[in-house]
Amino acid sequence: MAEHPAYPVGLRLTGRRVVVLGGGQVAQRRLPALIAAGADILLVSPEATPSVEAMADTGEITWARRRYEPGDLTDAWYALIATSDPETNAQASAEAETRRVWCVRSDNADAATAWTPATGHSEGVTVAVLTTRARGRDPRHTAAIRDAVVEGLRDGTLVAPHHRTRTPGVALVGGGPGDPDLITVRGRRLLAEADVVIADRLGPRDLLAELPPHVEVIDAAKIPYGRFMAQEAINNALIEHAKQGKSVVRLKGGDPFVFGRGMEEAQALAQAGIPCTVVPGISSSISVPGAAGIPVTHRGVAHEFTVVSGHVAPDDERSLVDWPSLARLTGTLVVLMGVDKIGRIAETLIEHGKSPATPVALVQEGTTAAQRRVDATLATVAETVRTEDVKPPAVIVIGEVVSVGPKTPAVAHPVTPE
């Protein structure tokens, strides 16, 4: 008999009874999507994995702790049959057939009346990839096609033009510390849709090279500011481009709100009546130490971490940092923008009680191909910065956490130069 292809369809299961037989790994993998679809789920199984049990405990599913009994599918619209007993599966799928309930079988795709596609989500669209026929099924290939499509949509390599209106106005996008892989999916998508990108020196600059030629890329440091302050000139540039109806991305290093002046830009846009979306980013204050093998907290070593700006010296009247209090803390101190003033910072911390032997690490250009880590102590750090010629941008970590890990990158994926 000729084998016809499966007919793809989207089931709208909200409030409708779905019966799941078997509480093992298959159920564990399938239940979240059924819950997300709003189905009224009855799980029938004597046992369940801890994750499935947790779903029952929180009331997301109803769990009947027993084996399958004929009649279990009476009110079902859809059934997932995944017990470890082929006999039971066959019996239940026979009941499904009699009752005309579409049923998926984990043990025998041939005997099932429905198949679960490999699914993924992007931009409010579900991508579902289905094998055409039972014979020669290759679930890994199906999943790989799903991954290729979803990844491509997310990173902009697969372009599917929108016929809805695009995100209007300006998106303040946190680009992460520098490695182009460390921007969020949302940030990357907005970048792929932008007409104009105003970028900082820090952040994932490699991504700019991937933008199509029609996209205008503006270096924020080069915006002429004449009678304005530099920040005001950037705000004006954002406003002007957005007023021309363009999709503008303000690409910033790390997170827009961690020493990033993101709120000043958001306020200026609000005042000009321009819609603004803020996309968080991975801040260098946590990720750069991590990339150099330094956890900002560690069990039994540091129960707190404090992130401060070192752009003005502790004795400068403009400083808002309470350095004497910081010297009394036992946790980790992370200093951004502190390379130039590290000498005075170290002296002040020692003056107020911090041990001169406290370990210090400076991580320069973290998560990029040029990443470099230099170690010192509070007593030696000023001299080390000079002799090792440490340059900004660098994150400075002060505290015992510096010594807990290996000195090779733990989580970084350094960018290989072309």
Ligand SMILES: C[S@@+](CC[C@H](N)C(=O)[O-])C[C@H]1O[C@@H](n2cnc3c(N)ncnc32)[C@H](O)[C@@H]1O
């Ligand atoms: C103006 S602050 C912006 C911080 C950013 N918003 C964030 O959340 O990471 C700039 C400082 O962040 C730190 N920084 C940012 N990216 C870095 C990187 N890749 N490596 C080392 N330090 C970095 C440096 O201390 C630099 O002087």
